[in-house]
Amino acid sequence: MEVELPVFSYSSVSAATNNFSPQNKLGEGGFGPVYKGGLQNGQEIAVKRLSQKSGQGFEEFRNEILLIAKLQHRNLVRLLGCCIDHVESILxxxxxxxxxLDMFLFGSNKQETLDWKTRTRIVEGIAQGLLYLHEYSRVRIIHRDLKASNILLDxxxxxxxxxxxxxxxxGGTDSRGYTNxxxxxxxxxxxxxALEGLFSTNSDVYSFGVLVVEIISGRKNTGFYKTDSLHxxxxxxxxxxxxxxVELVDGxxxxxxxxxxxxxxxxxxxxxQENPNDRPNMLSVVSMLSSEIATLPPPKKPAFSTTNLLSSYSSQPKSYPSEHHLTISEIVLR
Known part of the structure; x- marks a missing residue:
């Protein structure tokens, strides 16, 4: 595997994290545990260690290395190195x-830190990072897992x-794909x-829209709300x-x-919006966010806005008819 970033030995990574001490553990994600560490030059680092029980495997690990090592943007986390040592895969x-971000939005007492200026800076920064991935990086990249816990804060x-x-x-003008x-x-x-296996820049835009509503309201999309929608x-x-x-705005x-x-x-x-073709691209989103005087179009009804549609969106493997005649063989929700 050709990697354009430093490769560290397992012993050096272990030393940097005090032998992966529980006291250094920052959290746990789909990839595995994350530890705080320090390099010999004094730089603080976050170390992601692939768990043998992880739903993600070596292909996702390899994918992350090959992708993020080529990316340079102030609103994308920077990969400093990796370690591949027998059974160990570490970023x-x-x-x-x-x-x-989720710790501030949905934590017990941290919302006070998120004043209006901070929230707008976070929304606009995420938009800039996503615009770079979709339009301005060397290759077009669809993230596919944009969410509050994947937005880190410096x-x-x-x-x-x-x-x-x-x-x-x-590559080229392609901007969508299919998966089963x-x-x-x-x-x-x-x-x-979720229902057809179609992913595109528009599906990233959808995830971004969910994030915007969560950031402005300070509430989870999947929380219980006393309406017919339940989210x-x-x-x-x-x-x-x-x-x-205005009642949706966090007080x-x-x-x-x-x-x-x-x-x-x-x-x-x-x-x-339910129809992906109705959603703006990220270039339009950035423009709308940066202008306080331009008139915005009215939105159409969002996807998954009723209990009937929401009930079809579950973690159980299903087959759905579509114009692409694609069969979904596995749905893995994280």
Whole structure:
């Protein structure tokens, strides 16, 4: 495997993490445990160690190395090196002191840190990173697992997209593909991917839209809401069409920002429209977010906005008829 980044020995990685000490453990993801470590030059690092029990395997590990080693953007986490030693597969990243966005959004007492300015910086940073992946990197990349826990935050609360194990590369003008093994996270997967195995830049846009609504509201998409929808997008849509969209805004951002927040909700709802062709591309999204005066189009009803449609989106393997006659043989939700 040709790798364009430093390769470390297992002994050096073990030393950097104090022999993978439980005290150094930062958390656990689909890939495996993540540890804090330090290089001999004093640089702090995050070490992802592939678990033998992980749902992800060596192919995802290899995919992440080949992809992210070629990427350079301030809103993408930087891969510093790797270690492949017999049964060990390890990735080493720049350390993000504020860990992941979900800890701030959905943690017990950290939302106070997310003032309006911080939330908008996070939304806009994620948008810039995704735009780079879709349009400006050397190859077009579809992330396929964009979610709050895969958005890392540096010491100034700037966002960095992480976890490229499920990402896919496209060359030329291609921008979509098909799979009979749908892998992703419940609440963030677009309907065409969940039900037909179709993934594209539009499916990343859908995941981004979910993130925007979560960031502005401070609530999980998969939480319980007292409407027929049972999840945040449907609840938000009910409020939006009744002219009560401001009620979706997290009260912690302050009343002065409520009107500005409605614009972000509008953008988020445009991104989660059921028909992927109705969703804006990331270039349009960045433009809409950067302008406070341009008129935004009204969104159409979001996908998975009713209990009937939501019930068809489950973790059980199913076959769905589609215009592509594709059979989904496996759905793995993370």
């Amino acid at each position: 080493m990243y720049e350390y993000m002191p504020n860990k992941s 010491d100034e609360m700037n966002p960095k997209i992480s976890d490229f194990g499920l990402a896919r590369i496209f 093994r749908v892998v992703g996270t419940f609440g963030y997967i677009s309907p065409e991917y 945040l997008l449907g609840h938000g849509w009910d409020l939006w069409i009744s002219g009560r969209g 912690k951002v302050g009343s002065a920002a409520a009107s500005k927040a409605l614009r972000y909700i509008n953008v988020g709802l445009l991104c989660v």
